Amino acid sequence: LKDQFDNLDKHTQWGIDFLEKYAKFVKERIEIEQNYAKQLRNLVKKYCPKRSTKDEEPRFTSCIAFFNILNELNDYAGQREVVAEEMGHRVYGELMRYSHDLKTERKMHLQEGRKAQQYLDMCWKQMDNSKKKFERECREAEKAQQSYERLDNDTNATKADVEKAKQQLNLRTHMADENKNEYAAQLQNFNGEQHKHYYIVIPQIYKQLQEMDERRTIKLSECYKGFADSERKVIPIISKCLEGMILAAKSVDEHRDSQLVIDCFKSGFEPPGDFPFEDYSQNIYRTISDGTISTPKQEGMRIDTKTTVGKAKGKLWLFGKKPKPQSPPLTPTSLYTSSTPNGSQYPIFSIEPVHYCMSDIKTGKPRIPSFRSLKRGVSL
Numbered sequence: 595l596k597d598q599f600d601n602l603d604k605h606t607q608w609g610i611d612f613l614e615k616y617a618k619f620v621k622e623r624i625e626i627e628q629n630y631a632k633q634l635r636n637l638v639k640k641y642c643p644k645r646s647t648k649d650e651e652p653r654f655t656s657c658i659a660f661f662n663i664l665n666e667l668n669d670y671a672g673q674r675e676v677v678a679e680e681m682g683h684r685v686y687g688e689l690m691r692y693s694h695d696l697k698t699e700r701k702m703h704l705q706e707g708r709k710a711q712q713y714l715d716m717c718w719k720q721m722d723n724s725k726k727k728f729e730r731e732c733r734e735a736e737k738a739q740q741s742y743e744r745l746d747n748d749t750n751a752t753k754a755d756v757e758k759a760k761q762q763l764n765l766r767t768h769m770a771d772e773n774k775n776e777y778a779a780q781l782q783n784f785n786g787e788q789h790k791h792y793y794i795v796i797p798q799i800y801k802q803l804q805e806m807d808e809r810r811t812i813k814l815s816e817c818y819k820g821f822a823d824s825e826r827k828v829i830p831i832i833s834k835c836l837e838g839m840i841l842a843a844k845s846v847d848e849h850r851d852s853q854l855v856i857d858c859f860k861s862g863f864e865p866p867g868d869f870p871f872e873d874y875s876q877n878i879y880r881t882i883s884d885g886t887i888s889t890p891k892q893e894g895m896r897i898d899t900k901t902t903v904g905k906a907k908g909k910l911w912l913f914g915k916k917p918k919p920q921s922p923p924l925t926p927t928s929l930y931t932s933s934t935p936n937g938s939q940y941p942i943f944s945i946e947p948v949h950y951c952m953s954d955i956k957t958g959k960p961r962i963p964s965f966r967s968l969k970r971g972v973s974l
Contacts, residue, residue, distance in 0.1 A: 597746075599707055599796070600758055605807070606700050606803055606807060609696075610693060610696055612814075613692070613693055613810060614693055617686055617690055617693065618735060620681055620817070620821065621686050624681050624682050628675065630674050632671075632673070634667060637667070638665075643661070654851045655847045659842040659846050660844070662838065662839075662841075662845075663838075663842050666835045666839050666842070669831075670832060670836075673828040684820045685824065688768055688817065688820075689813075694815050696806065696809075696810055700806060703799055703802045703803050707796065710795040710796060710799065713787065714788060714791045714792075718788075721783070724781075725780070727777070728773035728777040730773075731774075732773075732774075734766045734769070735763070737765035738766040740761070741759050742760050764810050842936045
């Protein structure tokens with residue numbers, strides 16, 4: 595049974611070590627939750643806008659949805675902190691308190707077991723000492739018996755020697771009887787204590803150790819459940835955070851964002867008209883003949899170039915500068931006439947027809963009659 599008591603000592607110590615090992619596991623899980631929550635909050639803080647005025651507040655639905663998601667993520671981080679706090683209070687703190695109480699209780703039971711074993715050992719030593727003393731006294735009594743018988747049978751021995759040997763025999767016999775009674779009493783006492791030790795004291799201590807170990811197992815089971823409940827309690831709130839993120843995603847309206855862009859960048863100006871043709875050759879080639887190719891002056895048709903260009907430069911375009919107008923390729927056939935309000939017609943040329951006409955003037959024959967014809971009276 596002494597070996598079994600040592601085994602129980604080792605087992606209960608292993609149980610406490612295992613409980614503390616699980617407490618260490620919970621502590622590391624708490625640190626993970628705390629660091630996770632801290633990193634989530636830092637992430638939210640990093641991407642949240644720093645709003646100074648209402649004008650800088652986001653207006654696009656995609657931006658508003660993202661900021662709502664950040665708010666929900668911040669609440670989610672708060673729930674991770676709640677998980678860590680719940681685990682620390684309900685699981686880790688409880689385990690550490692119980693571990694301290696368990697060590698104290700285990701120490702008390704083991705001390706009781708060792709005291710009981712020490713008391714039994716003391717009873718055995720007392721019984722063994724009385725036994726050895728009784729054995730020694732019996733040997734001395736046997737020696738006194740032999741000495742008395744030798745003197746009593748010796749004819750040369752005096753009566754005084756015989757009487758002295760007889761007294762010594764009686765003394766040793768009396769001492770042996772007393773030690774016999776002492777040994778018997780100690781033996782009876784030891785047997786009683788031994789029976790009590792193995793049938794009452796030790797079983798009671800073993801039972802207490804068993805109940806202690808069972809309570810330790812129950813406490814571990816409760817902490818296992820508390821470990822899961824700490825997170826299960828916040829699942830409804832976490833689900834609401836995730837639902838909020840989904841609602842934020844559904845609130846994105848691409849048409850509304852596009853309309854905001856249109857309202858923000860529209861200028862209100864009318865698109866510019868076509869650039870007119872500006873004929874710089876009408877003041878160069880002038881003739882007195884009606885058949886001469888020229889561009890008659892028309893009132894109301896002269897365009898102030900500076901005014902037109904100045905107005906064009908004042909226009910604002912949504913996507914940058916206005917591209918330069920590209921004129922279609924012009925040919926001599928692009929010459930056309932236009933009517934004025936008074937009914938007269940005048941030709942309008944593009945740039946290339948002007949060069950065409952200029953070459954025609956240089957190579958063609960003049961239509962003005964020569965002075966020789968006038969002298970001869972030739973009429974036109």
